[in-house]
């Protein structure tokens with residue numbers, strides 16, 4: 290059993306298509322390491338993100354996270370795995386506007402339970418402080434876009450995930466907020482020892498990561 294991510298012979302094809310969108314022979318990411326994936330529009334980055342996050346099932350191949358092949362799991366088991374094993378950060382934040390910052394960070398703690406534990410509440414408050422949100426009880430709809438993304442990062446870290454996956458996390462932010470979120474993601478992953486996988490066009494963000502690959506013409510290519 291190996292720690293981190295190990296992908297082998299991963300193929301994805303949507304129904305009705307005659308060719309694979311991508312075929313990835315091998316990909317590995319160790320705990321604590323960071324990897325960026327960029328690529329032209331339509332190359333399949335979001336689809337690959339969805340496969341690696343267990344949101345979508347590939348056509349064939351292995352996606353092992355800490356030795357567990359999530360490609361072989363049924364949808365319900367994959368959903369359960371995703372809730373505790375990975376933290377997800379999206380371009381458009383996926384926050385619940387009617388809730389305050391603390392309520393949003395605590396959302397993952399509600400799955401399958403009535404309410405979060407005292408420990409989880411404490412951790413959520415500490416994470417919000419860590420990401421620089423001074424008003425945890427403010428409704429997220431009233432926060433700036435940069436602040437909203439920082440709340441989303443705090444939420445992704447709540448369950449102490451072994452991996453942090455981000456899909457275009459800085460794309461809807463202005464330059465000042467982009468730099469802050471890039472630093473935060475890289476630091477948070479380093480501090481927690483999580484593997485960090487970022488899909489992005491943001492060259493400044495990609496430059497902060499250990500390694501960067503390009504998804505192009507259905508395959509992953511080295512960029513540096």
Ligand SMILES: Nc1ncnc2c1ncn2[C@@H]1O[C@H](COP(=O)(O)OP(=O)(O)OP(=O)(O)O)[C@@H](O)[C@H]1O
Pocket residue numbers: 303304310328329330331332333334335336337
């Ligand atoms: N559910 C689906 N069914 C059929 N085709 C799909 C589906 N989802 C995505 N595609 C197709 O797969 C291709 C890759 O889409 P994807 O969103 O993964 O690309 P991307 O690299 O993230 O693009 P962008 O950078 O523009 O967001 C596109 O041609 C898209 O139309």
